[in-house]
Structures are given as structure tokens and as C-alpha cells.
Amino acid sequence: MDFNVEIIKNALPLLLAGAGITIEISAISVGLGLAIGCLVSIIRLTQFRLLRYLGNVYVDFIRGTPLLVQIFLVYFALPAIIGQRVDAFFAAISACSINSGAYVAEIFRGGIQSIDKGQMEAGRSLGMSWWQTMRYIILPQAFKRIIPPLGNEFIAMLKDSSLVSVIGFEELTRRGQLIIARTYASFEIWLAVALIYLLMTFVVARLTGVLERRFDTSK
Numbered sequence: 293m294d295f296n297v298e299i300i301k302n303a304l305p306l307l308l309a310g311a312g313i314t315i316e317i318s319a320i321s322v323g324l325g326l327a328i329g330c331l332v333s334i335i336r337l338t339q340f341r342l343l344r345y346l347g348n349v350y351v352d353f354i355r356g357t358p359l360l361v362q363i364f365l366v367y368f369a370l371p372a373i374i375g376q377r378v379d380a381f382f383a384a385i386s387a388c389s390i391n392s393g394a395y396v397a398e399i400f401r402g403g404i405q406s407i408d409k410g411q412m413e414a415g416r417s418l419g420m421s422w423w424q425t426m427r428y429i430i431l432p433q434a435f436k437r438i439i440p441p442l443g444n445e446f447i448a449m450l451k452d453s454s455l456v457s458v459i460g461f462e463e464l465t466r467r468g469q470l471i472i473a474r475t476y477a478s479f480e481i482w483l484a485v486a487l488i489y490l491l492m493t494f495v496v497a498r499l500t501g502v503l504e505r506r507f508d509t510s511k
Contacts, residue, residue, distance in 0.1 A: 296480055300484050310467030314450060320389070321389045325389050332351065332394070333397045333401040334400075336397065337401065337404060347397070355394050362387045367383035384453070443497065457469065
């Protein structure tokens with residue numbers, strides 16, 4: 293089998309543009325997932341039983357079903373409910389954000405529960421409310437401890453975002469599929485796609501390591 297380097301050179305600009313879209317989807321999804329996950333993790337630790345129950349249902353449902361199914365629910369099932377077509381970008385961001393939020397909620401919950409309970413008692417003794425103590429004392433400390441798993445979540449989302457290709461959204465994987473359909477150079481293109489994913493995850497892993505050392509709680 294001949295390895296055609298020229299095909300990769302010609303396809304590289306399109307693949308890199310697709311990689312940019314993959315990074316955009318992942319960054320937005322994990323960013324929204326951080327907001328969702330932080331809120332849900334706090335809800336799951338409150339004294340309100342109904343809120344805890346709803347938070348648990350959300351996390352269990354999302355973590356217990358494949359992201360691919362969630363994408364289909366947003367892109368195909370939601371329009372049947374609202375009576376209006378859903379844009380592929382909206383469906384991709386919505387499904388990935390909701391999915392990321394459930395995993396981030398578990399990450400935050402573990403980080404919050406790793407903080408000594410005396411921190412909450414100290415905050416309350418200073419006249420702060422439960423929410424104020426959580427916001428100003430507990431969460432800042434917990435965030436430093438969850439940097440590594442948050443980095444892993446971003447890496448996972450970089451790879452899992454390839455699933456949005458099934459609804460025709462042209463991120464990296466979809467761009468690769470379209471190029472292969474035109475050139476029939478499946479080996480060269482998929483190798484290039486794999487290397488680009490590897491490069492992106494490598495960079496994120498290194499940046500996570502830098503942040504982990506910057507906020508090292510053991511120092």
C-alpha cells in the first residue's frame with residue numbers, strides 16, 4: 293500500500309479548521325458544564341431533599357446514557373416536542389454541555405467533600421451564611437483540588453465531541469469523513485486525524501500540569 297503524503301498536505305488546512313471547531317465545541321461545552329456542574333454539585337449537598345433528588349436524577353441519567361443518544365435526543369426528539377427544527381451547532385453544544393455538566397458535578401462534589409468540615413463551621417461562626425461560606429471559602433479551595441480531573445474532562449470532551457459528526461456538524465472527524473469520501477485515502481486521512489487529536493490532548497494535558505503546579509495545595 294502506497295502512502296500518499298501529498299494527500300495529507302492538501303487535506304491539512306481543512307482538517308486544522310475542523311480541529312479549531314472541535315476545540316471551540318469542547319471549550320464552550322466544558323465552560324457551560326462547569327457552571328452547570330458547580331450548581332448541581334451544590335444542590336446535591338443542600339438540605340433540601342427535593343433539590344437533592346432532582347440533582348441526583350440529572351447526574352444518574354446523563355452518566356447512565358451514551359452521549360450519542362443525548363445528541364440524538366436534542367437534535368431529533370426535541371424538534372418533535374417544540375415543533376421547530378434545531379440547529380446542528382445548538383444541538384452539539386447543548387448535548388455536550390449537559391453531558392459535561394453531569395461529570396463536572398461529580399468532580400465538584402468530590403472536591404467539596406474533600407475540604408475539612410471545620411472550614412464550613414469556621415465560616416458559619418464568623419456570621420457567614422451557608423451559601424457565603426460555600427462561595428468564599430469552600431469552592432475556592434475545592435477548585436484547586438479538582439484541576440486534574442477537570443483537565444481530564446476537557447480531554448474526554450475533545451475526543452467525545454467527534455460524536456456530533458453523526459448530525460452532520462463539520463468538526464474534525466466529519467471533515468475527515470468528507471475528505472475520505474472525495475479522495476478514498478482512508479489510511480492517510482484517519483492517521484492525520486488521529487495525530488491532530490493526539491496533539492490537542494497532549495497540549496491540554498501539559499497545560500493542566502502547569503495549572504496543577506501553579507495551584508498546588510500541598511505547598
